[in-house]
Amino acid sequence: MNPKRKRRLLIVLFLVFGVCVAVGLTLYALSQNINLFYSPSQIAKGEAPKETRIRAGGMVVDGSVKRDTQSLDVTFAITDYEHTTLVKYSGILPDLFREGQGIVAQGELDANNVLQASEVLAKHDENYMPPEVAEALKATGNMPKPEAEVFNK
């Protein structure tokens, strides 16, 4: 390689490497702010700010969904298998909402660490399968369970 080309190659490599380092450091500094939601553990530890709009994400705890018979009010608990957070919501839930489903709720934490949600989004996992396979897996108890780290990075 002639010296001119070698010099240009070095400049290009330096450019790519320099940008990577700069962006990497910025993202590292911002890492908590890039998270879309807080996990129930973070809320339990008091890392989530109160009385401002935040999002909380976790799995809906089995048997925790209580619907009001007179209105659209619903309460349920979400968990990352370490801590749980109570969520109160009034409105129509997404189709995929069910017990054991991952969700992300947007709202404000009140004084008792209960999330007063204004929006509930369903988070689905990376596993896809035909209904027959899902039933067979459920029958044998081998259904893949999302790991706690999905909600707690």
Place this chain on the structure above:
Amino acid sequence: MSENKKWLPRWFFQLASPRWCYDITGKLLPGFVIAMLLLLVTGIVWALMFAPADYQQGNSFRIIYIHVPSAILAQSCYMLMAIAGAIGLIWKMKVADMVAKSCAPIGATIAIMALATGAIWGKPTWGSWWVWDARLTSMLILLFLYLGVIALHSAIENEVTAAQSAAVLSLVGLVNIPIIKYSVEWWNTLHQPATFKLTEKPAMPPEMWVPLLVMVIGFYCFFAVSLMLRLRNEILQRERRAGWVRELIEKQ
């Protein structure tokens, strides 16, 4: 120069000749068109009619057969554009500049397709068209990078300067590719993690992932076809004063 030839293959230098490049793409084009048609038609029919529905999402999950190939291709196309730009910067190779320029509009279109199919899929499954999570936002930045490269090419009249500045922009934007890939692992996002990992079995049975693989390869063939068509146009336009181009046009 002689030392140079020892470690770089011959075709690398042949690619530098616009005429050789025009001829070889002309020969490759029909094969890729046939492969593209076969794969895309088989893939679409297989995916929409024969692949099983998902146990949770039902039939709406079938949009994965468009969404995933376009998202993969949008990133591959960007990498090709950046590498071609780097070769253009270092070796001052005209054809590499033309490849980089031809990649940009194709990549932008495919990135729009990935974002649009993602939004359409997000509404029924998540309950929202758009969420500012790390994966969606970094993908949007990829689209803006493509638009920036297109804008640079059309704003600067001198072809050499335009190619150089667009190449620098694409190299700077290269840092976004690993961010898109790992965003779902580094941060809490609404977007689910990857179904396919190099080290593990796919989280999907073969009757679902085989048609997806067919679609991905079909999309790559489609990209090859549209890139070659654009590249051939670009070569003819830039080499319009060369003798061989005039002969070619007079023959027709």
